[in-house]
Amino acid sequence: MVMKLYxxxxxxxxxxxxxxxxxxxxxxxxxxxxxxxxGGEQKRPEYLALNPQGLxxxxxxxxxxxxxxxxICEYLEQVCPLPVLLxxxxxxRARVRSIVLAIACEIHPxxxxxxxxxxxxxxxxxxxxxRTWYHHWIALGFGALEHQLSHEAATGVYCHGDxxxxxxxxxxxxxANARRFDLDLSPYPTLLRxxxxxxxxxxxxxxxxxxxxxxx
Numbered sequence: 001m002v003m004k005l006y007x008x009x010x011x012x013x014x015x016x017x018x019x020x021x022x023x024x025x026x027x028x029x030x031x032x033x034x035x036x037x038x039g040g041e042q043k044r045p046e047y048l049a050l051n052p053q054g055l056x057x058x059x060x061x062x063x064x065x066x067x068x069x070x071x072i073c074e075y076l077e078q079v080c081p082l083p084v085l086l087x088x089x090x091x092x093r094a095r096v097r098s099i100v101l102a103i104a105c106e107i108h109p110x111x112x113x114x115x116x117x118x119x120x121x122x123x124x125x126x127x128x129x130x131r132t133w134y135h136h137w138i139a140l141g142f143g144a145l146e147h148q149l150s151h152e153a154a155t156g157v158y159c160h161g162d163x164x165x166x167x168x169x170x171x172x173x174x175x176a177n178a179r180r181f182d183l184d185l186s187p188y189p190t191l192l193r194x195x196x197x198x199x200x201x202x203x204x205x206x207x208x209x210x211x212x213x214x215x216x
Contacts, residue, residue, distance in 0.1 A: 003028035004060040008035050009212035013069040014057040015173035018207035020073045024080045032214035085166045096160050099167035103174050107141035134181050142188050150190040172198050
């Protein structure tokens with residue numbers, strides 16, 4: 001049975017998983033789930049039957065259905081351990097996970113599609129107010145990450161040393177997301193440097209939104 005990834009080219013969470021898959025050399029069948037077309041294909045009964053959360057990404061590995069990008073990445077790390085994306089050392093692993101969680105749990109949830117649609121739809125905020133909300137929370141999160149990564153000796157070419165980790169896998173999609181909303185990234189030179197180094201690598205290039213079959 002072929003591994004399948006339910007994805008959407010512009011989803012930051014799906015982007016993370018595509019990067020991890022590419023680093024691991026895995027090439028699943030990509031099944032696009034358009035988050036906007038027809039009110040959102042993720043809301044269709046046939047998709048909700050697979051993933052009641054109605055979110056992407058979701059990974060189907062020989063009938064084992066896994067949701068949530070971090071859970072998928074941790075699963076891939078276990079079933080395909082090389083190249084390593086989590087350090088073996090306990091302190092280093094905790095540091096990488098702290099960066100991952102800062103992005104996945106603190107930054108991204110406040111600016112994902114469901115939240116932004118709620119602001120403009122249910123609450124009736126203007127597009128400008130939505131943009132102000134977005135910029136506030138991204139700037140707050142990026143400011144903390146910039147301070148951490150620019151002051152800690154463990155930072156190298158990448159978020160942790162000179163070897164790719166899940167921290168980089170999660171950082172790059174969030175940077176791409178920020179660019180889409182025209183956030184000024186100049187206050188975050190360390191994040192920019194790491195992001196630029198990552199985006200030169202084949203795995204990051206192949207996983208980029210503009211290079212997906214469903215890109216518009």
